[in-house]
Amino acid sequence: MRESEYYSYFVGELPKGCQLCVKGAKLVLFTTGICPRDCFYCPLSPWRREDVIYANERPVKDELDILEEAKIQEALGAGVTGGDPLARLERTVRYIQLLKENFGENFHIHLYTTGALATREALEKLYDAGLDEIRFHPDIFSPNSKLFQKEIENIKNAKDFDWDFGGEVPVIPGGEERIRWYAEFLDNLGAKFLNLNELEFSETNLRALIDKGFKPVSDESSAIKGSLDLGLELLRWGEESTSLSYHLCTAKLKDAVQLRNRLKRMAKNVAKPYHEITEDGTLRFGIAEYEDLEELYSLLVEEASVPKEWLYINEKKKRIEMPEEVAIELADAVEGDVKFYIIEEYPTWDRIEVGRIPLP
Structure with missing residues (x-):
């Protein structure tokens, strides 16, 4: 044995x-x-x-x-x-x-x-x-x-x-x-x-x-x-x-x-440019949650000068996804009711969320 x-x-x-x-x-x-x-x-x-x-x-x-x-x-x-x-x-x-x-x-x-x-x-x-x-x-x-x-x-x-x-x-x-x-x-x-x-x-x-x-x-x-x-x-x-x-x-x-x-x-086949692949094979990235996603998207692109290729509107989960570093910077700069988090998800079809860290 x-x-x-x-x-x-x-x-x-x-x-x-x-x-x-x-x-x-x-x-x-x-x-x-x-x-x-x-x-x-x-x-x-x-x-x-x-x-x-x-x-x-x-x-x-x-x-x-x-x-x-x-x-x-x-x-x-x-x-x-x-x-x-x-x-x-x-x-x-x-x-x-x-x-x-x-x-x-x-x-x-x-x-x-x-x-x-x-x-x-x-x-x-x-x-x-x-x-x-x-x-x-x-x-x-x-x-x-x-x-x-x-x-x-x-x-x-x-x-x-x-x-x-x-x-x-x-x-x-x-x-x-x-x-x-x-x-x-x-x-x-x-x-x-x-x-x-x-x-x-x-x-x-x-x-x-x-x-x-x-x-x-x-x-x-x-x-x-x-x-x-x-x-x-x-x-x-x-x-x-x-x-x-x-x-x-x-x-x-x-x-x-x-x-x-x-x-x-x-993970390597489903990851988008703003995803970081962790050692465990999960996808790590930042998100912003707000009632009006189109309004938030315009604010981030036009006023915060975030490149469009770094942002993805996820209508299903009612959030905007972005690189972790961008979310950290925006959490310090954007005022109002916008909430920022660092997320970890499985790269599977159901995208189970396994981690969520709120950003101050």
Whole structure:
């Protein structure tokens, strides 16, 4: 077992999908929120638990949205997820074909599925479309359910195709016997890997996890106490007991590495001249807020002599954007009800604001 440079742990070789993901080079293609299961630990937001489509944070209205997002990210591949992407099989197959047609055969695509809908016919369509890697997440923690039995039977079909296949499940404290069972099942089937994810609290699974007695590692972390330690124990066991590769994906990897690297890839392609790209990949700039933006714009250009190319009227957010240094200077010079701030935003489609400093 080794520790990676990405705050994760692994045995053997990282799956190709993970190798690109940690670099922030994987487009997250969410093809539907529909899923045949209702796992108590599911972290999906309420608005994604419907038949919706997203490319990263961008709502997809047509196929061009997917291509545009992949180009902005300079993506080298895509992770197809949901819900269960097989709940909208034809849509998912089309999107895989679309990405391969536009970015080439080397554009690596992996997909997550419960296995409940992974019939031989469905897998054949995915394979023919160009899917490179498939990861199965059956409900191993409900072994007596009919749906689980169906999932396991369907997973057996994956060995008949020339792709990388394996499993991916959360590390739930107390669930070590079931995870070991699944690892042995995959190993006997000829699978390549088992990915283990450190369990985390989210807005939607918080109550269910607390009701089951789970606690966070600390007040500053969303990670579940005991999940990481169990994951490390399972990797040590797996290295000795199976021939699978393992990757223990930590909460820190997702927050401090994968997201940060993706933001950096995107920032350089969306940044305007007045944006400063920070070390974390966020966009930093100044803004001015005022009731009449046209009036303010004229004042800044004609009376404050600010070059027009330094100013951008953002009607949607009701503000004028500008370089940070300009905002600092204007905050000292402009009187009245104009308010100036230094802003930090993600370079994503939704432009989430992560920092706001008022200027005196």
